[in-house]
Amino acid sequence: MAFLDWDQTIALNIDQIDVEHQKLIKLMNAIHDRNNESVNNKEQLADALRALIEYTKIHFSSEEKFMDSFLYPGIDMHKKIHKDLLAKLETISRDFAASDQSTVPESVFLFFKDWLIAHIKGIDTKYASYAKKA
Numbered sequence: 001m002a003f004l005d006w007d008q009t010i011a012l013n014i015d016q017i018d019v020e021h022q023k024l025i026k027l028m029n030a031i032h033d034r035n036n037e038s039v040n041n042k043e044q045l046a047d048a049l050r051a052l053i054e055y056t057k058i059h060f061s062s063e064e065k066f067m068d069s070f071l072y073p074g075i076d077m078h079k080k081i082h083k084d085l086l087a088k089l090e091t092i093s094r095d096f097a098a099s100d101q102s103t104v105p106e107s108v109f110l111f112f113k114d115w116l117i118a119h120i121k122g123i124d125t126k127y128a129s130y131a132k133k134a
Helices: 013-034 043-070 073-096 106-133
Strands: none
Touching: 013 043, 013 073, 013 106, 043 106, 073 106
């Protein structure tokens, strides 16, 4: 069973963004699965975390360009929230790489899961509603 499943409760019904959100979930689930294997490789986990961060950057850029395309008035706040999450993910990745831990703490997955769902259902829903009216 996946750590986080995609369903319609977190769909924005904007195809490109929904596909990107699904990929974020898939990447997180892959890291979570690898993390729970009886034999895991810290280097592979660290690389997977980096891949998640890099894709998150791509997604945020895509989302911000989309918001820019219809002059979304809340874009500056949205960009700040994206910047703050990326800083947090960078810290998590750096701390894990420097630690003697062989697995990513479950709290990291819970944080990202809660953040992603709240973000989609909160401020992403606001720009999606605005875009549909624009």
